[in-house]
Amino acid sequence: MDKLINEPTAYVDEMLDGMVAAHDGLRRLDGTDVLVRADGPVEGKVAVVTGGGSGHEPTHAGYVGEGMLDGAAAGAVFTSPTADEFSALIDAADGGAGVLCVVKNYEGDVMNFDTGAEMAGMEGVEDVEQVVVNDDVAVEDSLYTSGRRGVCGTILVHKCAGAKAAAGADLDEVARVAEKVVDNVGTMGMALTSCVTPEKGEETFDLADDEMELGIGIHGEPGVERTETASADEVADTLLDHVLDDLDVAAGEEVVTIVNGMGGTPLSELYIVQRRVAERLDEAGVDVHDAWVGDYMTSLDMKGCSVTVCRVDDELKELLAAPAETPALTVGE
């Protein structure tokens, strides 16, 4: 197995220890797989938290820090954290002004976050709101989801909600901007290879060298169509067309785009996709306010990418530009 690991069962535990070892701004809650801001909870500030299965790094804890998340719960690889972990996260992050939970739409995550929020409520955290992200335009229902899946657009929710909370807004306002991002963001992904999970040690699905899978999720769940491998431009066109169509983006509108790598694809290739995405949006008269290119939400060592488009207004642009200091994303003053 071509992996830099020790015991597969220690994968998440050792990864989280490595994150804390590297980043002074992170603290691990004793006896849990929850990372929180080392300087938290921030008194009087709305806390923004998230969580989900591991294997999507830098998602989730890579976005914990000033201006983004107050904490994140890590489940086993591709497995939801337990309600206990979510409850511990909410308790630890609460600074007295309420907690916004950003949840990607997977059944386990939503259910365990719900239960965790109830448990936290019993322990005195009164105001807990949940925003469910469902940006994947590829499928209406999937292996793990009723309704659309939550994927890379979630990072923009973290950024905007985190910035709003840092600016001193109350829980309703923080939840409002999070929902505004959810309402305006769409993503579609594709894979050239399967990922290999540490426990299984072999590919989750077979994909021949000359095949690719469109509309794939971030857990190796099947996509909507298996086709012959296409060029980067054709891949970019297919993903972008689906997303633009779903969002109904019109000429003259402003958007932020993400070309996201799945973990095993080099950055150089993501820029080749980015080139085509920018060219196509320019031709369509859509104004690209900002373009992110890199590994933001991955699927272990899968080769492939996703394209995210988010319609932005002045409020979202300001929140995206606000300072942030996290392991995976820094925005300067």
Added chain:
Amino acid sequence: MDKLINEPTAYVDEMLDGMVAAHDGLRRLDGTDVLVRADGPVEGKVAVVTGGGSGHEPTHAGYVGEGMLDGAAAGAVFTSPTADEFSALIDAADGGAGVLCVVKNYEGDVMNFDTGAEMAGMEGVEDVEQVVVNDDVAVEDSLYTSGRRGVCGTILVHKCAGAKAAAGADLDEVARVAEKVVDNVGTMGMALTSCVTPEKGEETFDLADDEMELGIGIHGEPGVERTETASADEVADTLLDHVLDDLDVAAGEEVVTIVNGMGGTPLSELYIVQRRVAERLDEAGVDVHDAWVGDYMTSLDMKGCSVTVCRVDDELKELLAAPAETPALTVGE
């Protein structure tokens, strides 16, 4: 071939266009594969430039921006840029205070940068200094090098020299801090798989599923030893031991570390390596001032990692902490 590309021959050209499309701070010099700061040249500031073969992204142009590099020349994949390209880079970056060229120690790069500097000199750029980075402790001479290769430690040279130049230092001073980093940094890498170049479309070398190669370079050139695959902790120990031994780091000294991914290894695994690196340095009584974990200097889609250690004093710590705003690295005020 599991790659997001169009024509292999367009790989570098389209990647560079994609970088410029994504990052407003970058500008491509007409008719070249050179990217420079869009707001450059900065009058009265020493320019810091670099270059080399493509396939190592975000190296090189990913570090062009305020507080780091003024420009970078991109060669074909794993191939030095021409002297003409280096000359154009030096001309374009020069703000009248001289140019420091940071060159990784590969014969083509050093020779072409030399010639390029001479050509630029004929065109009126008077002060050009060159600093050669040779941080790879694995081999004394290699396929492409007399003496040690330049690898991931180069990023720290970019950061420190760039910060010194941004602070208004003259060319001698900028070159001095670059040399100081070179004198105090060591790196060793390993691979679990070969990389696949776009032109060739197949693996550069064969490495069985249960084998790894230690001391490998960043171009798929052979390492110093092929062994059975080992655990992440064993890999970390081997790489770190070689680097610490070479640098002769003693208890009580301060260092900055980089656990660098080769492009195809997920971030989660790099954190597992980081955990062990931190543990070992702690046991050795070495004070880790800062730890970087991520893909800084890659080898296309190779799976593997390198470990870099750099001894730091107050001057280098201050330069590493100075603001920077580049596509691949942002340090806030």
